[in-house]
Amino acid sequence: MEYPSKLVEKAVEEISKLPGIGKRTALRLTFHLLKEEKKSVQKLAQTLTDLREKTVYCQNCHSISDKEICNICSSAYRDEKLVCVVEDTKDILAIEGTSQYNGHYHVLGGIISPMDGIGPNQLTLQSLIDKVTKQQIKEVILALSPTMEGDTTAYYISKKLKDLDVKVSTIARGIPVGGELEYTDEVTLGRSIISRVAFES
Amino acid sequence: MEYPSKLVEKAVEEISKLPGIGKRTALRLTFHLLKEEKKSVQKLAQTLTDLREKTVYCQNCHSISDKEICNICSSAYRDEKLVCVVEDTKDILAIEGTSQYNGHYHVLGGIISPMDGIGPNQLTLQSLIDKVTKQQIKEVILALSPTMEGDTTAYYISKKLKDLDVKVSTIARGIPVGGELEYTDEVTLGRSIISRVAFES
Numbered sequence: 001m002e003y004p005s006k007l008v009e010k011a012v013e014e015i016s017k018l019p020g021i022g023k024r025t026a027l028r029l030t031f032h033l034l035k036e037e038k039k040s041v042q043k044l045a046q047t048l049t050d051l052r053e054k055t056v057y058c059q060n061c062h063s064i065s066d067k068e069i070c071n072i073c074s075s076a077y078r079d080e081k082l083v084c085v086v087e088d089t090k091d092i093l094a095i096e097g098t099s100q101y102n103g104h105y106h107v108l109g110g111i112i113s114p115m116d117g118i119g120p121n122q123l124t125l126q127s128l129i130d131k132v133t134k135q136q137i138k139e140v141i142l143a144l145s146p147t148m149e150g151d152t153t154a155y156y157i158s159k160k161l162k163d164l165d166v167k168v169s170t171i172a173r174g175i176p177v178g179g180e181l182e183y184t185d186e187v188t189l190g191r192s193i194i195s196r197v198a199f200e201s
Numbered sequence: 202m203e204y205p206s207k208l209v210e211k212a213v214e215e216i217s218k219l220p221g222i223g224k225r226t227a228l229r230l231t232f233h234l235l236k237e238e239k240k241s242v243q244k245l246a247q248t249l250t251d252l253r254e255k256t257v258y259c260q261n262c263h264s265i266s267d268k269e270i271c272n273i274c275s276s277a278y279r280d281e282k283l284v285c286v287v288e289d290t291k292d293i294l295a296i297e298g299t300s301q302y303n304g305h306y307h308v309l310g311g312i313i314s315p316m317d318g319i320g321p322n323q324l325t326l327q328s329l330i331d332k333v334t335k336q337q338i339k340e341v342i343l344a345l346s347p348t349m350e351g352d353t354t355a356y357y358i359s360k361k362l363k364d365l366d367v368k369v370s371t372i373a374r375g376i377p378v379g380g381e382l383e384y385t386d387e388v389t390l391g392r393s394i395i396s397r398v399a400f401e402s
Binding site: 002003004005006007008010011014015017018019020025027028029030031032033034036038040041042043044045046047048049050051052053054055056063064065066070088089090092093096 | 203204205206207208209211212215216218219220221226228229230231232233234235237239241242243244245246247248249250251252253254255256257264265266267271289290291293294297
């Protein structure tokens with residue numbers, strides 16, 4: 001496509017680098033921004049720069065935070081002996097959304113994925129091991145995605161924690177609530193039969 | 202939803218002001234930007250600011266341009282006596298994409314819409330009338346969207362040009378190529394029967 005100006009072309013190019021945004025959507029957004037007030041566009045640009053440059057990570061759990069120690073880690077009402085290991089801050093939001101968990105978190109910052117060049121050393125694993133040792137953590141819950149990489153990472157962590165005095169658990173897998181049995185994939189259904197639990201009425 | 206930090210909250214707020222982007226997508230984009238290199242985010246922000254602040258409009262056709270006179274207006278291969286009136290630069294891209302038009306354009310910068318507070322004076326109408334008079338334009342093609350506002354604007358322009366020595370036409374309306382007759386709405390189908398043309402084999 002021929003763009004009306006170099007500035008438009010550059011804007012489309014930059015915006016379409018964002019995930020899930022193609023050239024057409026980028027062009028639509030570009031024209032939208034051209035019609036906006038100068039001040040609003042400046043504010044958007046400044047916000048994005050600030051976001052990337054000023055964001056702080058919690059020194060205890062490595063989650064995105066406003067302070068050196070995040071609200072969850074500094075809360076007196078949460079069980080600090082219980083640590084839920086997640087891939088990134090997004091997963092904390094998801095789990096907090098359930099209101100079913102009252103412990104601390106530990107953000108790995110990724111999962112082991114040789115295809116993407118991410119090995120155990122790029123994750124916050126040593127920090128997790130130190131925390132378990134020094135803070136006498138009682139239980140580590142592995143809440144990783146049920147993918148090949150997630151399973152590999154969970155296995156690696158469980159091996160690392162084996163000799164420490166800590167219980168290691170993983171979130172339950174099975175058929176989703178509200179899901180139809182006949183449409184559930186075979187692996188999930190098979191695992192949900194193997195790991196069946198006592199019926200609670 | 203509770204955001205992990207004020208910076209994330211602000212970013213989500215700003216990004217979700219863009220059309221077609223909701224809070225969830227904005228959050229996804231925010232997390233994406235946090236993982237990007239500082240340099241890339243800076244580049245994106247700078248590009249957006251430049252786009253809004255440095256964009257130039259062609260003095261002849263009011264289209265977005267790199268120079269004072271855009272490539273189309275300065276081209277020696279285009280018919281300067283033929284002017285196609287469009288709402289904004291996006292429409293020029295669409296018409297250029299057809300490769301069926303070889304005249305000049307005139308960008309109105311909007312359409313008459315009392316609901317949005319846009320009257321004839323906010324558009325580049327006087328500039329169009331001046332152009333028609335001074336440059337001895339032979340034909341003005343109205344290529345506006347077939348909506349209430351588009352029709353109103355077309356009617357207004359045609360009245361303004363009535364006393365000038367210029368032919369005023371409008372792009373054909375009818376059933377879209379490839380469209381199924383039975384699914385075409387009644388108004389379009391009705392108009393396509395009234396404005397039928399001689400069959401060309």
